[in-house]
Amino acid sequence: MSFGGLLALDQVDFQIGAGSITALIGPNGAGKTTFFNCLTGIYIPTSGTITLNQPSGPRQLHGLRPDQVTTLGLARTFQNIRLFNDLTVLENVLIGCHCRMKAGLLGALFRDRKTRAEERAMAEFSYQLLDRYGLGGAANELTKNLPYGAQRRLEIVRALATRPSLLLLDEPAAGLNIGETRELEDLIHIIRERESLSVLLIEHDMSLVMSISEQIYVMEYGRVIARGTPEVIRNDSRVIQAYLGEEA
Amino acid sequence: MTRESAHQTAGLNWKRELALSLLTALWLGLLTGPLLVCRLNPTDGSIVYRWPLLFYVAGGGFILSSVWRLLLARRNLRRRRAEVALQGPKRTWVDLLLASRRRCQGLWLVMLFLISLPFWASPYTVNILITALIYITLGLGLNIVVGVSGLLNLGYVAFYAIGAYTYALLNYYFGLGFWLCLPLGALTATILGLLLGFPVLRLKGDYLAIVTLGFGEIVRLLLTNMEVTRGPRGLANISPPGLFGLDLNALVKPRLLTWLPLDPNMDMNKVFLFFIMLALVVLTILAVFRLENSRLGRAWLALREDEIACQAMGINRVRAKLTAFALGATWAGLAGVVFASQVTFINPTSFTFMQSVMILSIVVLGGMGSIPGVIIGALVLILLPEELRAFADYRMLLFGAAMVLMMVFRPGGLIQSVRQVYLYQPAQPPDKGQS
Ligand SMILES: Nc1ncnc2c1ncn2[C@@H]1O[C@H](COP(=O)(O)OP(=O)(O)OP(=O)(O)O)[C@@H](O)[C@H]1O
Numbered sequence: 230m231s232f233g234g235l236l237a238l239d240q241v242d243f244q245i246g247a248g249s250i251t252a253l254i255g256p257n258g259a260g261k262t263t264f265f266n267c268l269t270g271i272y273i274p275t276s277g278t279i280t281l282n283q284p285s286g287p288r289q290l291h292g293l294r295p296d297q298v299t300t301l302g303l304a305r306t307f308q309n310i311r312l313f314n315d316l317t318v319l320e321n322v323l324i325g326c327h328c329r330m331k332a333g334l335l336g337a338l339f340r341d342r343k344t345r346a347e348e349r350a351m352a353e354f355s356y357q358l359l360d361r362y363g364l365g366g367a368a369n370e371l372t373k374n375l376p377y378g379a380q381r382r383l384e385i386v387r388a389l390a391t392r393p394s395l396l397l398l399d400e401p402a403a404g405l406n407i408g409e410t411r412e413l414e415d416l417i418h419i420i421r422e423r424e425s426l427s428v429l430l431i432e433h434d435m436s437l438v439m440s441i442s443e444q445i446y447v448m449e450y451g452r453v454i455a456r457g458t459p460e461v462i463r464n465d466s467r468v469i470q471a472y473l474g475e476e477a
Numbered sequence: 478m479t480r481e482s483a484h485q486t487a488g489l490n491w492k493r494e495l496a497l498s499l500l501t502a503l504w505l506g507l508l509t510g511p512l513l514v515c516r517l518n519p520t521d522g523s524i525v526y527r528w529p530l531l532f533y534v535a536g537g538g539f540i541l542s543s544v545w546r547l548l549l550a551r552r553n554l555r556r557r558r559a560e561v562a563l564q565g566p567k568r569t570w571v572d573l574l575l576a577s578r579r580r581c582q583g584l585w586l587v588m589l590f591l592i593s594l595p596f597w598a599s600p601y602t603v604n605i606l607i608t609a610l611i612y613i614t615l616g617l618g619l620n621i622v623v624g625v626s627g628l629l630n631l632g633y634v635a636f637y638a639i640g641a642y643t644y645a646l647l648n649y650y651f652g653l654g655f656w657l658c659l660p661l662g663a664l665t666a667t668i669l670g671l672l673l674g675f676p677v678l679r680l681k682g683d684y685l686a687i688v689t690l691g692f693g694e695i696v697r698l699l700l701t702n703m704e705v706t707r708g709p710r711g712l713a714n715i716s717p718p719g720l721f722g723l724d725l726n727a728l729v730k731p732r733l734l735t736w737l738p739l740d741p742n743m744d745m746n747k748v749f750l751f752f753i754m755l756a757l758v759v760l761t762i763l764a765v766f767r768l769e770n771s772r773l774g775r776a777w778l779a780l781r782e783d784e785i786a787c788q789a790m791g792i793n794r795v796r797a798k799l800t801a802f803a804l805g806a807t808w809a810g811l812a813g814v815v816f817a818s819q820v821t822f823i824n825p826t827s828f829t830f831m832q833s834v835m836i837l838s839i840v841v842l843g844g845m846g847s848i849p850g851v852i853i854g855a856l857v858l859i860l861l862p863e864e865l866r867a868f869a870d871y872r873m874l875l876f877g878a879a880m881v882l883m884m885v886f887r888p889g890g891l892i893q894s895v896r897q898v899y900l901y902q903p904a905q906p907p908d909k910g911q912s
């Protein structure tokens with residue numbers, strides 16, 4: 230992936246196992262968010278392939294629109310929260326259900342039995358999802374009135390509403406205090422078990438990364454410079470060099 | 478919390494605001510004084526001193542300034558209080574009125590009143606109300622595009638014109654009737670909405686506004702310069718809506734006159750049109766309400782709030798935008814057909830940019846995305862100028878002042894949109910109720 234003359238991602242070879250928690254780390258400007266944007270179709274990579282292995286067989290994601298990617302089962306959160314601020318919490322989650330619903334224009338206008346049943350089922354599903362992750366009480370609050378930590382959490386819940394098989398989290402712990410970060414760690418574990426999905430997260434909080442992930446990729450200047458389990462990464466000289474500078 | 482802010486949350490600081498207003502007034506007096514007070518008498522070169530004038534200006538300044546300051550202070554105070562005690566959704570008296578249990582009965586009474594109206598009111602009133610109803614429809618249609626989907630459309634009047642001209646042309650050249658042309662006008666407008674939608678898919682905000690503005694002008698210029706539309710001469714003698722070929726004025730009116738306090742000068746075709754428009758508005762309200770709380774409506778809201786997040790939620794951005802444009806246009810088309818049969822003569826001057834601005838003002842003034850807001854907005858902007866004919870010269874001035882005041886004190890419009898509340902009782906078998 231390149232922006233003009235800038236090569237933002239170069240020869241990134243990345244594999245995420247089903248049901249795993251993978252972390253992507255690297256210094257600022259390494260290209261982590263750009264990598265997410267390529268995966269989710271916001272940018273179309275200049276070259277390369279992205280393959281999603283589904284039960285029905287492998288599926289190419291390269292060149293698909295963001296909404297198509299989401300429908301295929303990739304959901305994401307954003308580095309700087311992008312919630313629908315003037316809508317209620319529940320509506321945010323309902324919008325997440327969009328790609329799992331069918332009602333069209335006529336259904337909306339005539340509100341036939343099928344549409345009503347679908348609306349009801351989805352509202353119920355959304356409410357339960359909120360309840361499961363501790364936001365049930367705020368369902369009818371306006372999103373902009375939520376405290377910061379709850380907003381981060383809601384963004385994850387909204388992503389879950391699309392029923393993904395791979396959840397992409399872009400710096401989910403940014404701005405959280407130590408207690409909230411611990412909660413987040415538990416939350417990610419619970420989500421993986423309950424929703425049976427794989428998680429890929431970008432994170433700068435090393436203690437979180439080290440304790441949560443099974444596999445870590447380290448990126449610098451758009452290249453993957455190291456990969457492996459937390460132990461391997463902790464002792465990799467190139468990683469230490471990238472983070473701490475030449476001397477280390 | 479500092480002493481200052483503790484003080485501010487405690488209450489309104491009357492004295493401080495009044496003192497500041499007094500200062501403002503003095504300053505105003507000082508600035509304008511020399512010009513106001515001294516007047517040279519050109520005949521004998523003497524100077525006349527007009528002290529009372531200074532008093533009026535300073536006094537007026539003081540009153541206006543203190544009202545302004547106190548209102549602002551009160552608003553800020555409220556905001557701060559709301560931040561301190563983060564209560565649920567804010568409720569104003571209008572919301573309470575609308576949410577009250579007797580709301581349905583109230584609405585029925587309003588409907589009954591409106592239905593009875595043509596049988597005792599003046600033809601003038603009925604005509605004005607038809608116009609108001611047309612603008613309500615236009616406002617609700619534009620609300621889909623601007624209020625719900627957040628796409629600033631400054632060329633909305635073009636679709637209104639398309640609807641009106643569809644009927645006028647088909648009537649003029651082929652003699653087609655109102656009832657056939659109503660869906661045809663709507664359809665033409667919808668198709669044009671789609672056609673406009675395609676090129677502006679990538680545009681947002683200001684750019685979108687400019688392109689749609691241009692579109693509105695193009696349509697108007699086409700109508701002015703084309704031969705089929707008879708240019709500025711326009712099209713006349715457009716037929717009123719028919720009712721099974723009955724001549725309402727000859728047949729129905731004499732009978733009604735014996736029974737009801739009907740105005741003898743009343744044109745029964747207008748009465749019929751009034752009822753058509755009333756039905757159309759009711760249907761529009763129902764449709765817009767249902768749309769807003771549907772999968773499609775939520776996609777529009779998501780589009781308005783954040784385009785990137787909207788796509789990441791699996792919403793097809795292109796489809797959401799196109800449907801918003803097209804559906805908004807549909808209602809303009811419907812309103813256009815009715816307008817053509819109301820005035821029976823149309824030419825391009827009825828569809829200027831000012832009309833677009835007017836409809837947009839209805840949406841903004843009434844409350845973006847709020848159905849009751851748009852209705853109130855249309856009533857205020859259409860009926861008030863009629864009542865205040867005496868101030869006709871100052872109309873635009875008052876209009877501007879009202880807008881500025883709105884933006885400062887109620888940026889969300891007269892009636893802010895209230896989000897749908899979903900009730901849920903986890904104790905019972907899962908069940909969703911709506912209120
Ligand atoms: N749309 C764009 N146009 C041009 N350059 C871009 C664009 N998006 C990202 N870049 C550049 O690509 C590089 C990688 O950016 P990216 O946002 O992926 O970094 P990151 O690893 O997420 O950093 P951080 O930890 O700060 O979030 C940066 O040099 C950035 O300036």
Ligand SMILES: [Mg+2]
Nearest residue numbers: 261262263308
């Ligand atoms: Mg980033």
